[in-house]
Structure formats: C-alpha cells, structure tokens
Amino acid sequence: MKKLFYQACIELTNHRLLSRILRAFSRSKISRRLIPSFIKTYQLNEKEMGRPVSEYTHLHDLFIRTLKPGARPVDPDPKSVISPVDGAIAQAGQLEENTSFSVKGQMYTVAEMLGGQEEAARYRDGLYIILYLSPKDYHRIHSPVDGLVRKQWSLGGRSYPVNEAGLRYGRRPLSRNYRMITELQVTDKHLAIVKVGAMNINTIEWTHRSTEIKKGDEIAYFSFGSTVVLLAEKGLLDPDSVADAGSIQMGARLAMKEESDR
DSSP: OHHHHHHIIIIIOOOHHHHHHHHHHHTSGGGGGGHHHHHHHHTOOGGGBSSOGGGOOSHHHHHTOOBOTTSSOOOOOTTEEEOSSSEEEEEEEEOBTTTEEEETTEEEEHHHHHTSHHHHHTTTTOEEEEEEOOTTSOOEEEOSSSEEEEEEEEEOBSOOOOSHHHHHHSSOHHHHBOEEEEEEEETTEEEEEEEEOOTTTOOEEEOOOSSEEOTTOEEEEESSOOEEEEEEOTTTBOGGGSOOSEEEOTTSEEEEBOGGGO
C-alpha cells in the first residue's frame, strides 16, 4: 500500500490540481514522517547519502539528495561517455529515417523532441539512448562528457506519466512533456541531454552556471521523476560500444567515443 501511495506521488498522476497538492505535501514538514518508510519501501542506501537521514526536513529534500564524495566514481578513461544518472538503460540505437525512433510502439522525431527541424538537423543518422529513473534513484543529473554548453532551452507544458503505461498509451510523453534540453559541443560534434519531466510538477532545476563542463559535473536535478534522453550527433559515439539494457549508476561507462573523435 505504501509503495502504491509513493508511486501516485511520483509517477502516476498528471492531474494538475492533484499534482500541486502532492508538490505542496512533499515539501511540508508533515511529509518528514514518511521518510523512514520511503527509505524502507524503496531500499535507499543510507550509507551513501550526503547527510544523515535525521537532517532531511521533508520528502522532497530526501528526493533531491546529494551523495557523499566518491559514492559515484566517474570512469576515468578520456574516451568514455558516462551515464548522466542513476537509472536503467531502457533503449538505445541509431535514429531511423534520419531523425526518428520508436519507443513502445510510438514514433518520436528529434524535431518534435527538440522543438524544430533546425535543432534536429545535426542529429541526422545519429544515436539515441534512453535512461529511466525510478523513485529509489539518485535524481541529480551529471554531464556524460567534457564539453562546452552551447545552448539550453525548455519546451512543453502539461506532462504525462513517463512509465510503462505512459510510454505505451500516453500522448508521446518524451516529446510533449515539459523538458529541459542542454546541448553540448564535444570537440566538433554535439550531444543533446534531454531531461524529461513527469506530471505537472515539472520541476527540473539547472545547477551548472559556467559554459565549460567536465565529465561528471552536476548539471541539474529532477524534483520529481523521470527520464533522460541522450541524442548524439553521428560520429560522436561508437554504436557498438553502448552498454546493454539494464541498471546503471551515474559515472559508469555508458559508451565510447568514435575512433576519429578520440
């Protein structure tokens, strides 16, 4: 029952009024009473948390927690591209028909996801990787590579659940939900980090302030949920090097750069 309640808070609803109520509750002192059961329900690792459990003031504070230094070692190979988040690699592959891909029977176009044909053009025949976050995961987002922040923009309004049912039956949530896109220049190629919100809470907080960014630097955090989609320009990533589907932690090797880009 508790797990169903937490899923309702974090994953399942897209009703605007209920989302606002849940947002307010998660930031209230009353919600602090649920922290021990949340930790137990989702089996959070208290040893890696940046603060003792007693210091978290409400559920949202716990949800956006930082970790102790060294809890997520970053792969040191300069040729590697790391996972930007804790989560699960759900799907990866080459963009079909130049700039589109299929998820759970629904077709997505890069132009729709990024907001225009001009933004999508550089990712023609490139690669995509989709990572899902669950309520138990560390929800801060880090840079997969060294690079320069060339552009950042937000799109979308009303958000739908980004879960199994939402992806299969929803209104293409990866390209219609509220999302914040960070585009990096990596030598002469580009990498788009699409952070997709869930529900109408729609809070993705940007935390990186400079143009230059290093692999493993924090970029932003999700207040609630969701998904990160990486779009790599053709020639940036070696398609054969992408890690298999399954769980991955931030800092672990996700892929390798193409030989010509190393």
